[in-house]
Amino acid sequence: MKLIEANNIEAIKRKFNIDRRLQTCHTGIVGPYFLEGHIPAEDIKRLLREKPDIKGLVVPGMPMGSPGMEGDYSAPYNVLSVDADNKIRIYARH
Numbered sequence: 043m044k045l046i047e048a049n050n051i052e053a054i055k056r057k058f059n060i061d062r063r064l065q066t067c068h069t070g071i072v073g074p075y076f077l078e079g080h081i082p083a084e085d086i087k088r089l090l091r092e093k094p095d096i097k098g099l100v101v102p103g104m105p106m107g108s109p110g111m112e113g114d115y116s117a118p119y120n121v122l123s124v125d126a127d128n129k130i131r132i133y134a135r136h
């Protein structure tokens with residue numbers, strides 16, 4: 043996997059037209075997809091394996107227990123997919 047440092051995250055968010063309400067602290071790109079928020083590696087692997095017709099994945103907020111947010115407790119959270127029409131579906135439950 044190639045990691046590209048982006049110095050204008052806002053431009054990326056605009057390019058993918060990511061809904062403001064879904065934007066979080068971390069934005070990544072893998073292949074044709076955007077990744078927004080703390081998304082577990084297993085979901086990214088599944089994304090690259092299945093190559094669904096979506097724009098990207100989002101974990102809104104910074105849920106406790108998501109990658110990088112390990113702590114005293116974990117809360118259940120959903121990984122959401124966003125398609126070309128900005129329709130949101132649950133991609134994975136954690």
Ligand SMILES: [Cu+2]
Pocket residue numbers: 067068080103104
């Ligand atoms: Cu975060």
